[in-house]
Amino acid sequence: xxxxxxxxxxxxxxxSASAQGDNLWLSLDDLRQATGWVLKPEGVxxxxxCVPIPPRRRExxxxxxxxxxxxxxxxxxxxxxVHDDAQAVxxxxxxxxxxxxxxxxxxxxxxxxxxxxxxxHSLSDYRGKKVLLLSWxxx
Amino acid sequence: MRxxxxxxxPLQIAPEILDVMGWNAAEYERAAAPTYPNLIxxxxxxxxxxxxxxxxxxxxxxxxxxxxxxxxxxxxxxGFRTMDRATFKMAKEVADQGxxxxxxxxxxxxxWVAKGAASEYVLSPDEIRARIQPPSDHDAMATAxxxxxxxxxxxxxxxxxxxxxxxxxxxxxxxxxxxxxxxxLEEVGKASxxxxxxxxxxxxxxxxxxxxxxxxxxx
Numbered sequence: 001x002x003x004x005x006x007x008x009x010x011x012x013x014x015x016s017a018s019a020q021g022d023n024l025w026l027s028l029d030d031l032r033q034a035t036g037w038v039l040k041p042e043g044v045x046x047x048x049x050c051v052p053i054p055p056r057r058r059e060x061x062x063x064x065x066x067x068x069x070x071x072x073x074x075x076x077x078x079x080x081x082v083h084d085d086a087q088a089v090x091x092x093x094x095x096x097x098x099x100x101x102x103x104x105x106x107x108x109x110x111x112x113x114x115x116x117x118x119x120x121h122s123l124s125d126y127r128g129k130k131v132l133l134l135s136w137x138x139x
Numbered sequence: 140m141r142x143x144x145x146x147x148x149p150l151q152i153a154p155e156i157l158d159v160m161g162w163n164a165a166e167y168e169r170a171a172a173p174t175y176p177n178l179i180x181x182x183x184x185x186x187x188x189x190x191x192x193x194x195x196x197x198x199x200x201x202x203x204x205x206x207x208x209x210x211x212x213x214x215x216x217x218g219f220r221t222m223d224r225a226t227f228k229m230a231k232e233v234a235d236q237g238x239x240x241x242x243x244x245x246x247x248x249x250x251w252v253a254k255g256a257a258s259e260y261v262l263s264p265d266e267i268r269a270r271i272q273p274p275s276d277h278d279a280m281a282t283a284x285x286x287x288x289x290x291x292x293x294x295x296x297x298x299x300x301x302x303x304x305x306x307x308x309x310x311x312x313x314x315x316x317x318x319x320x321x322x323x324l325e326e327v328g329k330a331s332x333x334x335x336x337x338x339x340x341x342x343x344x345x346x347x348x349x350x351x352x353x354x355x356x357x358x
Contacts, residue, residue, distance in 0.1 A: 080283035087299055091287040100273035108200040109188040113178035121176050131200040135191050139323040139330035
């Protein structure tokens with residue numbers, strides 16, 4: 001059954017998805033498109049970063065048909081995962097340690113959001129200026 | 140706000156609107172005709188990234204992309220807790236104290252704009268790290284539940300969204316923006332109604348907006 005995968009800020013459709021409990025099996029193409037992670041001989045990689053698959057647990061992650069268990073990979077990386085089976089929507093967040101380390105680095109994390117006219121703005125667009133980031137809400 | 144601060148150096152003000160139904164909130168901004176970008180953050184992404192747990196909160200970021208003040212109540216104070224909850228009016232002296240708190244905050248901001256790193260309101264890295272409350276594992280799960288609930292709500296599945304939004308509230312009860320956003324999704328105006336004030340009253344002597352020490356201890 002196809003699933004919607006929200007991986008961080010990006011939502012995409014995975015036609016190959018097959019859910020079994022907390023396991024979500026995907027084709028390698030859907031894995032790459034939904035998450036940016038790619039299965040390689042040395043592990044699961046994104047850019048220069050590779051996460052080795054524990055050798056004795058490989059069958060938890062990769063099936064003979066080359067489908068990949070994104071749920072198991074998220075557990076390995078300690079990412080928070082929540083899924084709604086009726087709507088076939090999965091959310092994968094950032095691991096708490098990564099978020100904590102990012103905050104304590106004091107580097108302002110970048111983001112891109114639309115303004116009220118729909119134009120995209122990134123924090124990094126304003127490098128070279130002081131920025132006051134101010135939150136509010138209508139409620 | 141930009142006109143009020145009158146920066147001696149470039150200052151970019153970037154309010155972000157934490158509304159799941161953000162495009163409705165945008166109408167407030169359109170009416171205000173701001174001269175700075177107002178960003179719609181329906182998924183509360185910036186709140187997650189910067190560990191904001193209420194509104195209004197602000198972060199100061201220098202020209203090099205470094206945080207020089209972490210998320211903190213932006214001149215907000217607890218005077219609203221004494222307001223008349225039917226008329227939303229408050230005593231003049233309480234309102235005056237609120238104005239003073241806001242002016243003090245804007246004055247500090249103006250000082251930073253003028254003096255940069257030499258401002259006494261720029262915190263040292265150790266001070267900033269001591270003030271940051273890093274997200275717990277529960278907070279990370281709360282975010283995941285909120286984000287899934289928000290997605291379901293915004294795609295027409297309000298009933299399916301509800302348990303995830305409620306779980307986010309339960310996992311991070313100190314995150315007021317989860318609490319109030321969920322109330323608002325249940326009924327417009329509910330986030331400022333008896334449920335909200337009941338939760339505020341339950342704080343007892345604890346602050347809703349923790350007081351902020353504006354000056355750095357090193358200066």
